[in-house]
Amino acid sequence: MFTGPEEFSIFFKDQKTPFKKSEFKSKDGVVTIKVPEKIFEDKRFFEESYQDTGIEFNYGARVNGKEFDPPIIIKRES
Numbered sequence: 001m002f003t004g005p006e007e008f009s010i011f012f013k014d015q016k017t018p019f020k021k022s023e024f025k026s027k028d029g030v031v032t033i034k035v036p037e038k039i040f041e042d043k044r045f046f047e048e049s050y051q052d053t054g055i056e057f058n059y060g061a062r063v064n065g066k067e068f069d070p071p072i073i074i075k076r077e078s
Helices: 043-049
Strands: 008-012 022-026 056-062 066-068 073-074
Touching: 043 056
Parallel strands: none
Antiparallel strands: 008 022, 008 056, 056 066, 056 073
16 A cells, blocks of 8 residues: 555556556555465466565656655565
């Protein structure tokens, strides 16, 4: 879940996304992104998911004309 000003968006870079779309616009200052339950079974991320470092997604946040880009790393539960 991302919160911010009334209008902002979260977008995935490099065409790498676990979703059918790559950009999510806020609604009332909130963007909720639910990671697919079977992400580790997704053939697009198969090799990366078994390297024990998790699956990394580069995304950005567009807020008030500025862009920020921390990574999202999804790891298996131990």
